[in-house]
Amino acid sequence: MIHRTDILWINNWNILNKKHIFSYLSLLGTCLVILTFPRLAYASSTPVSQTSTVLQSIHQDLSKNVDLQQLLYWQKTVDALSHNAHQCITEKSGNLSQIDKSLGILGSATAGEPKNLSTLRLKLQGEEKNLSGELATCKVLAIASADLAQKIHQKQEALHAAMLLQRDHNLWQQALALQSVPVSTWVGEREFWLMQNGQSIFAQRSLQISFGVGVVVFALSLLLRAPLARKIHRQHPPPVAKNKFYHYVPLLAGISTSAAITALTNTLSPLIMLLLVTWGGYAFTAMFLALALSPTGVLSQHFDWPPQTLRSTLRRLRSIATLAAFGLAWLVMAPNDPLSLAHQDFFYSVYHLTLLGAVFWLIWRAGAHGPFHIYPLLRALTLLALTVTAAFTILGYRNLSNYLFFGLLMSLLAFGIGLFFSWELTDFWSRPPQPSSHWQRFLRRRLKLKNDQPLPWIAWLSTITHSFVWLGIAAFILYAWGLTHAGFTLLWKYFITGFAIGNFHIQPFRWAIAILLLILLFNINTVIQQYLANHSRIIGHMESGARHSVLSIVRYTGFIIAILIALSTAGVALHNFAIIAGALSVGIGFGLQNIVNNFVSGLILLLERPIRVGDWIQVGTTQGYVQKMSIRYTLILTFDRTEVFVPNSELIAGQVTNWMYTNSVLRLMIPFNIAHDADISLVKEILVAEGQKHPDVLQDDPRGIPPTALLLDVNENALQFYLRVYLDDCNKSFNVQTDLRASVVESLLRHNVVLAHQQQDVHIMPKQILPMEGKLAQPTGGR
Incomplete structure (x- = not known):
């Protein structure tokens, strides 16, 4: 029953619903x-x-x-x-x-x-x-x-x-400007280099003590160098390259000791600093140059240079390193020099020309040998750039000369360092397995690998490390040629945010991540295949052909998934594959029919498996074992060890004989031709007996019939017997035929059974000889 108030509420709701909803x-x-x-x-x-x-x-x-x-x-x-x-x-x-x-x-x-x-x-x-x-x-x-x-x-x-392009005084004018320098400036120059605290630097006792301690450290290091080297190399004399490395250790130790004591005693005058930095730079660079350029060093493995050429190149590089260390120390002390910067231009120009000449001579001599001689144009351009830089220095274009000087030398230095590290990385990653290597032993223990098995991912790691080295070298070269922090920031911005080419937006950072992800997924796919092939119980019970098919499907499936994930990470929209599929359809119509046909045929072979790895097949005139099945071709190994690549489409469209599809049992019919007068029962007994003696012939086996002798033909030449036997392995066909033929022939000869040969009888019928036309020629006179 509905109350009246409820009816009123419903009526009010209807009014509201009509007017004010x-x-x-x-x-x-x-x-x-x-x-x-x-x-x-x-x-x-x-x-x-x-x-x-x-x-x-x-x-x-x-x-x-x-x-x-x-x-x-x-x-x-x-x-x-x-x-x-x-x-x-x-x-x-x-x-x-x-x-x-x-x-x-x-x-x-x-x-x-x-x-x-x-x-x-x-x-x-x-x-x-x-x-x-x-x-x-x-x-x-x-x-x-x-x-x-x-x-x-x-x-x-x-x-x-x-x-x-601003031009200052040329080299001759710079030399003439030194004549206008007042005497007081030269006095201040002498005091700047030779005096400290009002007395000569060589008369200071603390400096004498520091150099004396440096000489003592040098002598002690010289005496302890050989024992320490032998101890480091486990009681064995070090190689020649490392022996050269240890040759400069005493000099570097003595110089470092003297520099530390002079700095602590506040006697590090400009001249002493210049000498210590120059000799320290010489010792430090010569130590590593000797390690690289000695006849047994790193570079000698890549350069087919005679020892004399290596030694001369080492001397030139040491000279250049010494000049570079001298210039660096001089540049640090130049602002405190009493001689004005304008008057120092002559010395800077002479220094530039000296260093440029040393680098020019090095490239001229070293570029004539391998592997640099195969790049004559690059060598010629480098020598031309050094010559132009020297010309600008002489003509007085100081700013342009400094710009080219710093850019060229830093680029050559970076390129040399890049080559050195690249070759070192190549030797490191391609080094054969060594039980003494700690990191190799650690990886092998973690990956459960044997000593003769190669380490996985070596090629990828080598590529990644080489890429990082050359990217760093490229960044250093760009900095040497004046690329500022803002320029690097802009490059980094483009690397992260990307740039547009037409309607396509490219983000290098995402592409780099995609490439690394693709490498990782490829290697994970390889590890999964190796695990399935060696350790998995899933396919362990399968035959070899079935395992190969499963592994092939896993390989190609993982390959496709890795590519799709990498493209998605790189920012490529997967719905655009419709456009790519349309382009591929056009390509298929114009010339890719065979490739697609082989690809689809490979998928059919992997799924239906009419042919498996290890089967003995015959395709046309080719017979052999199936050694490998890929998505495009099948590799067949013949008896003469010839590898034949058969397109998969021929295995699908043509007639293929598989001797081992359901089983490997093979029937042999070995023919023997016996003379007509032979004892047929004896021949049959001999054939059966020899068939029963062979160990590879099936005797009482449901898969075949015991050895049987059959007389299947009698012709004008012989009685044609056949020895029928069954083998459990068709791979032994030729060997069994050889053994049976040899044993049967020997047994027949022992029993005086004659083997038949092809023969032909000629019958002459005198009554049917036709007369000859003419007379026979009479013999001529004489003997």
């Missing part, structure tokens, strides 16, 4: 907007008016004479403002998107809607209008900052070009 839904939408988007906050990190003022000020000052330092400061400022402008664009765009969603939820204005709903809609529309204006302003600032950054870059390039 949209108002209630609008209120619900308002609550949803307020709950979902509680606050729309938007504020730029830098005020728009301030950003515009800064950009205008930089643009006005850019037309004035400015230096590189000021341009660098402006560039950093503009980059910061551009970053803020792009942040503003992102922020405003996000806020506009939220407001659009809110307005979409509220819908359009309708008659009779609540007042607060209209107020909220008007407020959001006003905020949308303001945000649109601010977004347009941010976009204008972003465009202006980008244009100003380009102008600053052009100004920097112009200033760099002007500085590099």
Whole structure:
């Protein structure tokens, strides 16, 4: 029973449902907007008016004479403002998107809607209008900052070009300028190098003590060098290369001791520092050069050079290293030198020419030998660049000369170091297994490998380490040629965020991760195959052909999965494979039919398995064992050890004889031709007896019939007997036939049974001889 109040409530609900349903839904939408988007906050990190003022000020000052330092400061400022402008664009765009969603939820204005709903809609529309204006302003600032950054870059390039092409005094003028140096400057120069604390540096007792201690350390190291070397190498004399390495250890120890004592006693004058750094650099570099360039060193394994050439190259490299150490020490002390920088140009030019000449002579002599002689163009360009640098030094283009000098020498140094480390890594990864190697023993124990088994992933590890070495060398060369921190930051940005080529966006970082992931998945796939082949109980009970099919399917499935995962990681949309499939269909129609046919045939062979690894088959005129089955071809090993690659399509479309498909039992029918007068019963007994004696012939086996002698033909030449036997292994066919033929022939001869030979009887019938036309020629006279 329904109460009256209930009826009234229902009637009121019907009225509301007819007149005010949209108002209630609008209120619900308002609550949803307020709950979902509680606050729309938007504020730029830098005020728009301030950003515009800064950009205008930089643009006005850019037309004035400015230096590189000021341009660098402006560039950093503009980059910061551009970053803020792009942040503003992102922020405003996000806020506009939220407001659009809110307005979409509220819908359009309708008659009779609540007042607060209209107020909220008007407020959001006003905020949308303001945000649109601010977004347009941010976009204008972003465009202006980008244009100003380009102008600053052009100004920097112009200033760099002007500085590099600035010409100072040439070498002769620099030498003449030294004559104008006052005597007081030369006195100060002598005191700078030879005096310290008002007295001669050689008269200071602390300096004498430091050099005396250095000589003592040098003598002790010289005496202990050989015993320590033998102890390090486990009581065995070190190789020649390492012996040369230890040759410079005493000199380096003595120099290091003297340098430490002079620094502690505050007697490290400029001249002493110059001498210690030069000799220390000589000892340090000569030590490693001897290790690399000795007749048994690392480089001798890659250079087919005679010992005399190696020694001369070692001497030149030591000279260059000594000059480099001297120049580095001199560059550190140059600002404190009383001689002005303008007057030091002559000495710098002479130093440049000396070092360039040493490098030129080294490349000229070393480039004539392998492996550098196969790159004559590279050698010629390097020598030309060194010659041009020397010419600029002589003509007085100091800035350009310094730029080329530093870039060339650092590039050659980096290239040499890269080759050295690359060859060292090649020798390290290709080194045969050694039980004494700790890391190899650790890996073998973890991977459960034998000493004669190669370590897995060696090729991939070698490739990765070589890549890191040459990437570091490339970065060092770019730095040597003037690539700044901002340039490296830009390269890193492109490496991480990527760049666009047409409609295709490439992210090198994701591609690098994809390549590493592909390598990892490939190796995991290989490990899974090895585990299934050697340790798994899943396929251990299968025959060899079935195991090979399973492993092939696992290999190709893992290969496809690894490629798909790597492409997805690299950012390639997998739905684009429809386009690739369309392109492949066109390619198949124009010339890839055979490849696809072999591929599909390989899948059919792996799944249906009419042919297995180890089967003896015949395809056309080719007979042999199936040694390998791949997705494209099948490898057959014939009796003469010839490997024949048969396309899989021929195994599917053509007639194939598989002698071992269901079993390996083989029937042999060995023929023997016996003379007509032989005893047939005796011959049959001999054949059966010899068949029963052979150990490889089936006797009482349900898979075959015992040896049987059959007389299957009688012709004009012989009685043709056949010895029928069955073998349990068709691989023994030729050997069994040889044994049975030999034993049967010997037994027949012992029993005086004659083997038949092909014969022909000729019968002459005198009555049917036809007369000859003419007379026979008479013999001529004479003897």
